[in-house]
Amino acid sequence: MAPSPEKGTPGDDEHIAELVHRMQVYAYPRRIRISEFFLNFDKLKCGRVTKAQFGRALNTGGFKISDVEADFLADHFTQFGPNVSKPQVVNYTELCAAVEKVFNDGDLSFNSDPETNQMAKSQDMSAMTSFKPREVHPDKQEHLDHLLHRLATLCTTRGICFNQIYFDYDRGKSQSPALVCPRRSGRCNPNQFKRAFPLKGDFSPDDIQLLVDRYTTDANDVHFQAMHEDVSEVITSEPPPFPTSPLYLKPDHTVWEHQKLNPVRKLQCKVAERRVRLKERFLDFDPLRKGFCTPGQFKTVLTVCDLQKDLTTEGFKEVVAAYSRDDGMVCYALFVKDIDSIFCEPGLEKDPMKATPMPDASSTDDARRNRMVLNERSKEAAHKVQSRVTAKIVTERITLLPMFRDMDKFNKGVCTVDQFHRVMGMVKIPVTREECVAIAAQYCDRGNHQQMNYIEFIRQCDPLPEAMVIANAQMDGPYQEQAPSVYFMDGRKVKPHDSIIGGY
Numbered sequence: 001m002a003p004s005p006e007k008g009t010p011g012d013d014e015h016i017a018e019l020v021h022r023m024q025v026y027a028y029p030r031r032i033r034i035s036e037f038f039l040n041f042d043k044l045k046c047g048r049v050t051k052a053q054f055g056r057a058l059n060t061g062g063f064k065i066s067d068v069e070a071d072f073l074a075d076h077f078t079q080f081g082p083n084v085s086k087p088q089v090v091n092y093t094e095l096c097a098a099v100e101k102v103f104n105d106g107d108l109s110f111n112s113d114p115e116t117n118q119m120a121k122s123q124d125m126s127a128m129t130s131f132k133p134r135e136v137h138p139d140k141q142e143h144l145d146h147l148l149h150r151l152a153t154l155c156t157t158r159g160i161c162f163n164q165i166y167f168d169y170d171r172g173k174s175q176s177p178a179l180v181c182p183r184r185s186g187r188c189n190p191n192q193f194k195r196a197f198p199l200k201g202d203f204s205p206d207d208i209q210l211l212v213d214r215y216t217t218d219a220n221d222v223h224f225q226a227m228h229e230d231v232s233e234v235i236t237s238e239p240p241p242f243p244t245s246p247l248y249l250k251p252d253h254t255v256w257e258h259q260k261l262n263p264v265r266k267l268q269c270k271v272a273e274r275r276v277r278l279k280e281r282f283l284d285f286d287p288l289r290k291g292f293c294t295p296g297q298f299k300t301v302l303t304v305c306d307l308q309k310d311l312t313t314e315g316f317k318e319v320v321a322a323y324s325r326d327d328g329m330v331c332y333a334l335f336v337k338d339i340d341s342i343f344c345e346p347g348l349e350k351d352p353m354k355a356t357p358m359p360d361a362s363s364t365d366d367a368r369r370n371r372m373v374l375n376e377r378s379k380e381a382a383h384k385v386q387s388r389v390t391a392k393i394v395t396e397r398i399t400l401l402p403m404f405r406d407m408d409k410f411n412k413g414v415c416t417v418d419q420f421h422r423v424m425g426m427v428k429i430p431v432t433r434e435e436c437v438a439i440a441a442q443y444c445d446r447g448n449h450q451q452m453n454y455i456e457f458i459r460q461c462d463p464l465p466e467a468m469v470i471a472n473a474q475m476d477g478p479y480q481e482q483a484p485s486v487y488f489m490d491g492r493k494v495k496p497h498d499s500i501i502g503g504y
Helices: 010-030 051-060 068-076 092-099 113-123 138-158 192-195 205-213 226-233 263-274 279-283 295-304 312-321 331-341 374-398 402-408 416-426 435-445 454-463 465-476 498-503
Strands: none
Touching: 010 092, 010 226, 051 068, 051 226, 068 138, 138 205, 138 226, 192 205, 192 312, 263 312, 263 331, 279 295, 279 331, 374 435, 374 454, 402 416, 402 454, 435 454
16 A cells, blocks of 8 residues: 555545545434444554554445545544554544534534535535435326325324334345345335335335335335435424323203202201211311301311312302401301201200201202203193103003112112113103103203102102001101000900090
């Protein structure tokens, strides 16, 4: 080899810049890190190798550089100094920094001239590779654009990295006939491309063939790396949107009884149903026993007593506004007094002989039942259907309760409209679906359109005899001691009549 020219001349700098540029053009589309090929030769990690190792590393990386050009680069990057020991004198770290600079800012130049760098940055990135996609027929161009757009969209939504699919075909030269492409060339043969295409179910064979014709090289290979670059232009690095299923409720214009019910009356019924004592809860926030607390403390007590869920936001604000004074404090003492009035009548101690009834089911019915407010037309339609059903039940003596019990597995006393329609069909009562909805509107008392109170329906259609009603009331009533007989005395002797006793 002829001796290298003197370093530092303008001709040498231009030649070095050209060689580095060629290496950048080769490394960028293949994502090659040139420093990886020198690590095996640099055991001490000093950043230097011998001239022979320098050429072998470039040859291993696949850079198409002749021996003369490799020696020229080695002479240029040779390092001198007291800490440099022969034969490891070629500083490969400077070459790696120059070549890998393209991955940081896309700069394909080696010179530090601002004008040259600006020209290199303004070049199209497609100039880094000599491959250019083939032109298709103008009639197929619109269809091809549509295919590329579909391919990019599917790769984005399904998280497909297109070039990684063909990684097994993009290896070095091997004895296997299936691996004939150069290493990291970004190419494969058409059969390999079609066999590994990830979206065969979404693209027809003709569409795949059109993509093959578009990216076929002069060596009759498919340049999938160029296709990946075109697809990646519209693919963002952000993850695909998380699938959601938002809830869109249909507008319900039905008016319910609870919309007009006083929230204090509702809380009163709930307290009577659960036998809740509110005063002791409020005393924890009122150490001086003044009878007032803050709205936050008032809400905390309702939450602890499991009453907050029975109030809407507007209902809570209405209760607070009703018992608040000017400074915003809530008079809980007056609130507790109004709530406890359902248990006993105020001022009862002034009338010791007065008897007050105990809270029963009717006392809590306002909070437990939330019925629809129906107009006269709806009531008339429901009454007409119910009269026909009642006549059928009374005439044929049909027992509906066991059939409804079979539908009500949890014994809640309610059934759906569909289940009600099925029961009517089982007993052969001709009722249409619209008529079932009309009846359900009168007996849906749980605040929705589905849960129908079949117990109340049976009680209205097939009422119990008066004697049975009295017997049930006596059975459910309080215990009463047995009254003395009016016919017999002790010892089973007949009691004489009062007129006979008076005649003696």
